[in-house]
Amino acid sequence: MDNRIDLFDPGYLANPYPVLKRLREEMPVYWDDQVKGWVVTRHADVKNILGRANDFSNSRIRPFLDHMRRRGLNELAEVGESVAEWVVFLDKPPHTKVRMVLNQAFLPAIPGMEGFVRDKVNKLLDGLEARDHFNLLEDFAVPLPTAVIVAMFGLPSEDAEMIKHWSDELAAFIGGARLDPKRAERSTEAIREMRKYFTAAIDERKKNRGTDVISRLIDFSEAQPEPLTDEQILQTCTILIFAGHETTTDLIGTGIYNLLRNPDQLKLLQEHPEYIENAIEELLRFDNPAACLVRVSLVDAEIGGQQIKAGDRLFCMILATNRDPSVFAEPDKLDVTRKAKGSLHFGYGVHLCLGAPLARLEGRVAITEFLKRYGAVQLTDTPPSWREAYVVRGVSSLELRNPQAIAAE
Numbered sequence: 001m002d003n004r005i006d007l008f009d010p011g012y013l014a015n016p017y018p019v020l021k022r023l024r025e026e027m028p029v030y031w032d033d034q035v036k037g038w039v040v041t042r043h044a045d046v047k048n049i050l051g052r053a054n055d056f057s058n059s060r061i062r063p064f065l066d067h068m069r070r071r072g073l074n075e076l077a078e079v080g081e082s083v084a085e086w087v088v089f090l091d092k093p094p095h096t097k098v099r100m101v102l103n104q105a106f107l108p109a110i111p112g113m114e115g116f117v118r119d120k121v122n123k124l125l126d127g128l129e130a131r132d133h134f135n136l137l138e139d140f141a142v143p144l145p146t147a148v149i150v151a152m153f154g155l156p157s158e159d160a161e162m163i164k165h166w167s168d169e170l171a172a173f174i175g176g177a178r179l180d181p182k183r184a185e186r187s188t189e190a191i192r193e194m195r196k197y198f199t200a201a202i203d204e205r206k207k208n209r210g211t212d213v214i215s216r217l218i219d220f221s222e223a224q225p226e227p228l229t230d231e232q233i234l235q236t237c238t239i240l241i242f243a244g245h246e247t248t249t250d251l252i253g254t255g256i257y258n259l260l261r262n263p264d265q266l267k268l269l270q271e272h273p274e275y276i277e278n279a280i281e282e283l284l285r286f287d288n289p290a291a292c293l294v295r296v297s298l299v300d301a302e303i304g305g306q307q308i309k310a311g312d313r314l315f316c317m318i319l320a321t322n323r324d325p326s327v328f329a330e331p332d333k334l335d336v337t338r339k340a341k342g343s344l345h346f347g348y349g350v351h352l353c354l355g356a357p358l359a360r361l362e363g364r365v366a367i368t369e370f371l372k373r374y375g376a377v378q379l380t381d382t383p384p385s386w387r388e389a390y391v392v393r394g395v396s397s398l399e400l401r402n403p404q405a406i407a408a409e
Contacts, residue, residue: 046318091331297314
């Protein structure tokens with residue numbers, strides 16, 4: 001394999017698929033010196049790893065903490081310590097305990113949010129009517145999921161921008177695979193402020209319960225034989241806020257971008273809105289927000305003909321698995337009628353994404369209503385900006401031209 005392959009190159013971040021195809025075909029389990037881990041690209045290998053939770057650990061923050069402390073960077077390790085108990089970084093048995101409470105407190109709240117989502121979508125779209133140009137992310141794909149998760153938590157709507165800022169700082173650090181001290185410092189400050197904010201919110205809910213997710217977390221935790229600790233409740237709140245809008249923003253932003261780049265599929269979806277549920281799954285398969293999922297091997301193992309040692313990190317490239325031709329016919333083609341069976345876009349196994357139903361709900365409503373009202377928008381000469389991250393993927397800025405508003409001038 002050519003040592004010049006750079007999985008952090010801006011060209012790769014903008015379009016990773018040619019490189020991932022080459023890796024999948026030539027060296028599907030590839031040692032990358034930049035991340036000091038194995039890059040795994042075949043669907044069967046990744047599914048095998050994700051399905052073996054006892055052999056491949058999701059607890060990848062602790063090695064980061066040890067690395068930071070060995071380098072004497074104790075303050076920078078604070079951000080890692082603060083997220084180490086997030087459910088997405090836990091193995092059994094604590095993962096099972098927290099996930100059980102979340103299944104009771106968070107999932108049942110999702111269906112009742114459809115009315116709020118629809119109202120917020122229409123308000124945001126109303127604000128674009130007179131504008132001949134707008135930024136899809138800034139004006140629509142970012143504020144929608146942020147408003148939804150803030151409402152689910154019963155938090156003041158005016159706090160949404162502040163909460164989004166904290167999440168962005170964490171995402172910029174956690175979403176990368178290499179240490180960036182400046183990002184670590186900003187993330188440390190963000191997690192401190194976020195913890196302070198949610199500690200106060202949890203204390204207030206303990207005194208005055210409501211029907212919001214924080215209150216439900218406390219209620220269902222207290223009903224367990226072994227309730228969650230205050231720290232676990234705090235960690236659970238911060239991960240839900242952090243993860244509750246990032247994926248959906250990327251689904252809406254990148255999804256609409258890919259529909260505009262495939263006008264035949266956009267037209268088909270406009271003519272057949274009943275395809276929207278298929279379309280959401282296909283948009284996620286085609287260009288998924290979770291670029292890769294990271295695991296740490298607990299055992300010596302053989303994956304794809306390579307010997308993996310206990311302690312090695314495995315970067316399971318979901319972007320590559322979702323275009324594996326052994327699973328998907330014409331994998332590089334966007335097809336909104338496709339039954340994307342086998343796609344790993346929400347993970348696999350015990351860590352299957354908890355927020356998947358919320359992302360699907362918001363994506364379905366947002367994209368349907370956007371295409372109804374703004375299906376004639378056009379890409380501009382300004383190319384999209386992509387998130388500067390290795391393990392997540394999405395457009396971070398996308399300028400669109402609105403010919404309907406231009407014609408009305």
